[in-house]
Amino acid sequence: MNYQVELEKMGSQARAAAVSLRRKSARQKNDALAAIAEELLARRDEIRAANVIDLESGAQNDLSQAMLDRLELTPERFDAVVAGINVVKELPDPVGTIERKFEMSQGLSGEKVRVPIGVIGIIYESRPNVTVDAAVLCLKAGNAVILRGGSESIHSNKALAAAMGEGLRKSGFPSTAVQLLPWTDREAVNLLLKLSSYIDVIIPRGGEGLIRLVAENSTIPVIKHYKGVCHIYIDIAADEDMALDIVENAKCQRPGVCNAVETVLIHQGLASSLVPKLASRLLSRNVELRGDSAFCRLVPEAKLAVEDDWYEEYLDMILSVKIVPDIDTAIDHIEYYGSHHSDAIVSNDNDASDKFVRDVDSAVVYVNASTRFTDGAQFGMGAEIGISTDRIHARGPMGLSELTTYKYRVIGNGQIRN
Amino acid sequence: MNYQVELEKMGSQARAAAVSLRRKSARQKNDALAAIAEELLARRDEIRAANVIDLESGAQNDLSQAMLDRLELTPERFDAVVAGINVVKELPDPVGTIERKFEMSQGLSGEKVRVPIGVIGIIYESRPNVTVDAAVLCLKAGNAVILRGGSESIHSNKALAAAMGEGLRKSGFPSTAVQLLPWTDREAVNLLLKLSSYIDVIIPRGGEGLIRLVAENSTIPVIKHYKGVCHIYIDIAADEDMALDIVENAKCQRPGVCNAVETVLIHQGLASSLVPKLASRLLSRNVELRGDSAFCRLVPEAKLAVEDDWYEEYLDMILSVKIVPDIDTAIDHIEYYGSHHSDAIVSNDNDASDKFVRDVDSAVVYVNASTRFTDGAQFGMGAEIGISTDRIHARGPMGLSELTTYKYRVIGNGQIRN
Numbered sequence: 001m002n003y004q005v006e007l008e009k010m011g012s013q014a015r016a017a018a019v020s021l022r023r024k025s026a027r028q029k030n031d032a033l034a035a036i037a038e039e040l041l042a043r044r045d046e047i048r049a050a051n052v053i054d055l056e057s058g059a060q061n062d063l064s065q066a067m068l069d070r071l072e073l074t075p076e077r078f079d080a081v082v083a084g085i086n087v088v089k090e091l092p093d094p095v096g097t098i099e100r101k102f103e104m105s106q107g108l109s110g111e112k113v114r115v116p117i118g119v120i121g122i123i124y125e126s127r128p129n130v131t132v133d134a135a136v137l138c139l140k141a142g143n144a145v146i147l148r149g150g151s152e153s154i155h156s157n158k159a160l161a162a163a164m165g166e167g168l169r170k171s172g173f174p175s176t177a178v179q180l181l182p183w184t185d186r187e188a189v190n191l192l193l194k195l196s197s198y199i200d201v202i203i204p205r206g207g208e209g210l211i212r213l214v215a216e217n218s219t220i221p222v223i224k225h226y227k228g229v230c231h232i233y234i235d236i237a238a239d240e241d242m243a244l245d246i247v248e249n250a251k252c253q254r255p256g257v258c259n260a261v262e263t264v265l266i267h268q269g270l271a272s273s274l275v276p277k278l279a280s281r282l283l284s285r286n287v288e289l290r291g292d293s294a295f296c297r298l299v300p301e302a303k304l305a306v307e308d309d310w311y312e313e314y315l316d317m318i319l320s321v322k323i324v325p326d327i328d329t330a331i332d333h334i335e336y337y338g339s340h341h342s343d344a345i346v347s348n349d350n351d352a353s354d355k356f357v358r359d360v361d362s363a364v365v366y367v368n369a370s371t372r373f374t375d376g377a378q379f380g381m382g383a384e385i386g387i388s389t390d391r392i393h394a395r396g397p398m399g400l401s402e403l404t405t406y407k408y409r410v411i412g413n414g415q416i417r418n
Numbered sequence: 419m420n421y422q423v424e425l426e427k428m429g430s431q432a433r434a435a436a437v438s439l440r441r442k443s444a445r446q447k448n449d450a451l452a453a454i455a456e457e458l459l460a461r462r463d464e465i466r467a468a469n470v471i472d473l474e475s476g477a478q479n480d481l482s483q484a485m486l487d488r489l490e491l492t493p494e495r496f497d498a499v500v501a502g503i504n505v506v507k508e509l510p511d512p513v514g515t516i517e518r519k520f521e522m523s524q525g526l527s528g529e530k531v532r533v534p535i536g537v538i539g540i541i542y543e544s545r546p547n548v549t550v551d552a553a554v555l556c557l558k559a560g561n562a563v564i565l566r567g568g569s570e571s572i573h574s575n576k577a578l579a580a581a582m583g584e585g586l587r588k589s590g591f592p593s594t595a596v597q598l599l600p601w602t603d604r605e606a607v608n609l610l611l612k613l614s615s616y617i618d619v620i621i622p623r624g625g626e627g628l629i630r631l632v633a634e635n636s637t638i639p640v641i642k643h644y645k646g647v648c649h650i651y652i653d654i655a656a657d658e659d660m661a662l663d664i665v666e667n668a669k670c671q672r673p674g675v676c677n678a679v680e681t682v683l684i685h686q687g688l689a690s691s692l693v694p695k696l697a698s699r700l701l702s703r704n705v706e707l708r709g710d711s712a713f714c715r716l717v718p719e720a721k722l723a724v725e726d727d728w729y730e731e732y733l734d735m736i737l738s739v740k741i742v743p744d745i746d747t748a749i750d751h752i753e754y755y756g757s758h759h760s761d762a763i764v765s766n767d768n769d770a771s772d773k774f775v776r777d778v779d780s781a782v783v784y785v786n787a788s789t790r791f792t793d794g795a796q797f798g799m800g801a802e803i804g805i806s807t808d809r810i811h812a813r814g815p816m817g818l819s820e821l822t823t824y825k826y827r828v829i830g831n832g833q834i835r836n
Contacts (some may be wrong), residue, residue, distance in 0.1 A: 019753060023777055031518040052627045057532050062500065078576060089515030102798055108787055110797065117780065144749065156558055187556050200809045215614065219634050219808040249834035359441060361533065369526055378835075379826070391535050391823045392639040393811040405809045408797070409775050412787030414660040416667035417796075 003183065003191050010146060011198025012320035013176040014119045016327045017304055018144040020174050022116045026093035028171070036136065036167030037085040044078065049187050050159035051128065054358045058152050070126045073154055081132045084383065091382040095142045095402040097380040104137035116142030116403045118200040120300040121192065122385075124213055125206035128156035134205070135178045136163055137385050144177045146199060148192060151184035158182065162228075191216040201393075204387055223398070226389040227313040228258030228341035230371040233330040235347030235355065242368060243274065243346040244281050249346070249370040256315045258387060259342050259374040263320045268294070271323050275299060278321075287317045294323040310337040326350055326364060331359050338362065341389055342371040363389065371411045391395045421609050428564060429616025431594040432537045435562040438592050440534045444511035446589070447558055454585035455503040455556065461581045462496065466789035468577035469546065476570050488544045489570055499550045502801065505552050512819040513560045519691070522828065529827045535718065536559030536618040536695045536823065539610065540803075541566045542634055546574035552623070553582055553596045557802050559821035560597045562755055564617060566610060569602035584724040611636040619811075624810040627778065641816070644807040645731040646676030646759035651748040653765030654687040660786060661692065661764040662699050665737075666827065667788045668762070670703045674733045676805060677760050677792040681728060689741050694719060696739075705735045712741040719770040728755040745770055749777050756780065759807055760789040760814075781807065781814035 007013040024032075028231040040047070051073040051081040058068050073081075081144035093380060096160060100112040120143045122134045131147055138145040149157040158179055181188060190350045193202065193214065202222045215222050232250060234243045252260035266274060273296065279299040289302040290309050291294075296302045302321070309320045310333070324330045329343075335344050344366035376384025381399025388394045394402035442450075446488040458465070469491040476486050491499075518530040538561045540552045549565055555565040567575040575598055581594035583684060601604060611632065620692045621631040633640050650668060652661045657665065663671075668679035689712065697707060697717040708727050714720045720739070728740045728751070742748045745763075752761050761783035763774040771785040782792045792815060794802025799817025806812045812820035 016747050019779075020778060104791065104796055104798065108791060108796075114588075118779075122488040130507070137542055221639055221808070223810075241833070245832065246833055253835055271709060337831055353829075361440060361536075362825065364826040364828060367827075367829045369828055369833040370835050371523065372835035373526060373833070378526075380522065390639070392641075395823055397827055407780065408814050409785075410782060410787055410791060411771075411785045414657070415662065415787040416663055417671055417788050417790035 003188050004103065007188070007191050007195060008198070010179050010181070011119070011195045013174075013391075014144040014146055014179060017174040017177040017196050018118045021144055021177055022095075022141070024141045024142065024173070026095070029093065029142065030089045031077060032168055032171040032173045033085050033089040033136060033140065033410075036164050037082050037169040039162070039167035039170070040082055040085075040132070043159065044204040047073065047078070047156065047159040047161065047163065050155040053155045054122055054128075063152060067152065069127060071128065071156075073128055073156060076174045077129055080140060082131050084133055085136050090384050091140065093140065097405060101232065104410065106412075108410055108415050109410045111405050111409045113409060114401065116192050117157055117403060117405050118402065119144045119146065119198055121146045121148070121199045121202040123189065123202060123204045123206075124150070124303045125209065125210060126152045128153040128160060130155045130162045130205060131180070133162065133383075134203075137383060138398060138403060139177060141400045143403060146179050146181065146192070148181040149184070154182075154184055157340075190217050193220060193240065196220045205384060215383050221393070223388050223394055224266045224390045225386040227339050228260070228387070228389070229263065229311065229337065229339040230259060230266060230311050230341055231263045231334050231338055232261050232371065233265040233327070233334070233343070233345045234267060234270070234274065235327060235349060235352045236267040236343055237352060238267075238346040239348055239350035240270065240271065240274050240277065242277060246346055246368070246370050247278060248281055248285065250288055250372055251282065251319050252317065253372055255317050258313070259371050260315070261319070261371050262314055263322065263337070265322050265324050265333060266295075267327070267330075268323050268325055271298065275323075282319060285317070287319050289319055289321060291321040292323060295321045309312050313339070323394050327355060331356065334360055334362070339389060341387070342374040344369060344371050363387070419482055421606050425449070425606070425609050425613060426616070428597050429537070429613045431592075431615050432562040432564055432597060434596040435592040436534065436536045438623050439557070439562055439595055440513075440536075440560050442560065442591070444513070446633065447511065447560065448507045450586055450589040450591050451507045451554060451558065452502050453589040454582050455765060457498050457581045457585035457588070458500055458503075458550070458578070461577065465496070465574065465577045465634045467643060468573040469665045470522060471573045472546075472571050472610060481570060483766065484572065489546065489573060489574075495547055499547050502551055503554050506558050506801050509558065510557065510823050519825060522775050524830075524833045524835050526830045528830055530824050531824050531827060532819065534570060535615055535821060535823050537564065538616045539564045539566070539620040539638065541607065541620060541624075541628065542568070542624045542815055543628060544568040544570045546571040546578060548623060549575045549578045549598070550582065550770065551801075552803060555801060555818060559772055559818045559822060564597050564599065564610070566599040566607060566712045567602070572600075572602055608635050611638060614638045620781035621803060639811070641803040641806050641810075642808045645757050646678070646805070647678045647681065647729065647731050647755065647757040647808070648677060648759055649681045649683060649752050649761045650679050650789065651683040651745070651761070652685060652688070652753070653745060654685040654772050655762055655770060656685075656688065656764040657766055658688065658695065662696060663743060664762065664764055664786070664788050665696060666699055668790055669700065669737050669788055670735065671788075673735050676790050677730070678733070679737070680730065680732055681740065681755070683740050683742050683751060684713075684745055684778055684806065685745070685748075685767075686741050686815055689713075689716065693741075699735060703735070705737050707737055707739060710738040713739045731757070745773060750772065752780070757804070757807060760784065760792040762787060763787050781805070
């Protein structure tokens with residue numbers, strides 16, 4: 001198999017599909033999404049059978065139970081995937097939105113208007129639902145997409161991609177607007193990451209290892225979704241009950257996600273009062289506590305944190321806690337150890353919260369709220385392709401609008417430059 | 419010299435400077451810019467002496483007259499550099515601008531606000547004025563900057579960077595907010611392009627070779643400024659005099675820049691009337707004409723264009739011309755051969771111009787105006803760092819706002835996620 005030739009072919013088909021897509025109306029795109037949903041439903045059994053092949057070979061290859069669970073397209077998950085398409089269909093189309101009108105010299109008038117990016121590459125791991133979720137968001141924003149999923153879910157992904165291609169074809173779209181890489185080895189990915197004439201941006205979704213691999217090998221711009229080492233700073237002017245509720249929610253409600261809190265910083269002025277209550281609340285929820293020495297003196301059940309704990313995204317019922325002398329130390333800690341994802345202050349002192357919000361440089365900075373609110377749906381985006389920890393193009397939750405770029409339209413009546 | 423150690427040190431100093439810079443007010447930044455201008459003026463003779471060293475060694479190394487000209491910091495150019503600082507100083511600070519306010523669930527209120535990107539790497543070629551122009555724009559937007567100029571201008575650049583560092587220091591800023599790479603060999607650049615923990619974005623400024631080198635070797639996001647193969651399509655419903663004026667302006671007013679026109683496409687319906695007038699106008703300006711066979715039949719002075727002509731950015735008094743049967747062929751030509759920089763239609767038919775503006779996917783699309791208007795000053799940006807031909811983050815002219823990113827502020831009163 002000559003990957004290079006095949007990949008160039010996929011790339012050039014994607015580019016041609018992108019030209020066709022960007023000329024489609026919102027209504028045409030919505031019709032195509034409806035056709036995709038219909039085709040998926042029509043092929044429900046076929047897709048399930050492909051998924052069973054993946055599950056069986058996963059079991060033979062001794063995949064962990066957690067991996068097998070992620071791999072399975074249960075009937076409920078399949079229904080959720082189809083329902084998700086209808087959610088995206090109902091969202092407003094960002095393409096054509098005029099962001100800004102402006103007057104130029106000599107009476108020229110300018111407009112900055114949203115247009116599709118073009119061709120988006122999505123590189124992801126085992127969950128087959130990403131195949132559809134990601135493709136549908138890209139399509140709705142007028143982009144062609146090249147998908148590369150994990151080897152474990154290759155049969156499921158092929159079945160899903162084939163259904164989407166057929167839905168596109170039936171609604172008069174090029175079926176190559178969604179293409180799945182049929183090879184899952186490293187060599188094919190590395191070559192894909194060099195197709196900068198055909199792919200405009202790569203969005204990797206998965207663990208840190210995958211994202212790092214992609215970022216280091218790509219000559220195409222990458223929008224990274226690294227880890228979330230999220231902090232809550234409990235200020236001396238905090239409402240203690242509010243602080244307890246927020247920390248418990250941010251740690252326990254769904255510990256395995258990137259917007260869960262990993263480190264709590266507590267102003268020393270309320271440590272003696274707050275720390276025992278916090279410890280008792282979290283220990284009752286079976287949270288393992290790792291504290292600095294000041295915290296451990298107050299909480300005998302806590303382990304002493306080591307340096308690595310402050311960098312760690314536990315994604316688990318583990319929390320690190322540090323007592324800090326003041327808000328500046330808290331802000332410095334977040335700058336040094338954090339991942340600039342989501343960080344919160346609990347305080348009723350406006351000066352303190354203003355300072356925190358100004359000086360903490362994270363995608364989302366909260367005052368008196370749980371870090372768990374960082375997601376596309378909560379931000380009114382309806383659906384998200386992910387949460388960017390990058391600073392270029394998109395930061396924080398990425399919805400449809402973040403899957404577009406802009407162009408300028410300038411209207412004149414014969415103006416020339418002096 | 420251990421480049422890696424030295425570069426990591428520069429990177430970490432830049433990161434620390436960026437943290438300091440993003441906490442500075444607009445007024446503090448303006449004061450620093452004023453101090454930089456003052457320091458440059460105070461060191462005028464010293465800088466001139468450094469420039470003379472570069473010019474002498476350039477002459478010894480047989481640099482072309484054009485290169486030596488670019489290299490020279492004449493008194494007029496030096497004054498223009500200093501005047502440019504004052505222009506940037508007067509521009510509004512994009513940092514802190516609230517782009518959007520929104521209500522979230524449970525009464526949370528959100529704001530999307532402009533913040534500095536962080537650390538910007540600028541890689542450029544011989545003109546020493548870029549050292550100051552680029553650094554000052556980055557600083558005004560609250561960013562630290564690492565500069566890497568060409569070897570030919572290294573003494574000039576060092577003198578300019580030293581003056582800027584001193585100006586920063588005198589106004590209470592870290593002098594490391596502007597750092598110049600003292601090495602100009604390939605190895606140092608390649609290592610710089612891997613410093614993704616310290617540098618947030620790389621902006622290369624120069625020829626296609628430099629940009630390609632940077633894009634292919636960087637693990638840091640790159641905002642590319644590739645070539646401008648700009649088109650003017652003269653529709654059947656064009657005002658012929660307007661078309662002649664626009665083409666002459668776009669080709670001749672400044673042929674060596676990226677927004678000059680390189681290819682004109684003419685609807686066949688007005689070819690017999692328009693082509694002789696166009697040819698006579700351009701030949702009288704000493705423009706070399708390269709046409710397709712239909713054009714050459716009408717213009718004996720024209721050369722027959724070859725396939726490569728349609729891809730070519732001449733940057734010279736040369737124009738390629740093609741007769742097309744309809745607007746669709748013109749749009750397809752621009753899609754296939756163009757560089758998506760700036761393209762124009764001349765037409766009094768609103769349907770045709772609407773179609774052109776919708777379907778041509780370029781950073782700037784014009785109706786009845788010269789492509790020469792694509793620049794930051796014309797777009798009300800006051801100054802520009804360049805013109806992006808990329809689709810990610812910034813497209814077209816890049817001013818101060820494009821040197822920022824955003825973060826979200828979310829204010830609550832104890833909200834937790836259900």
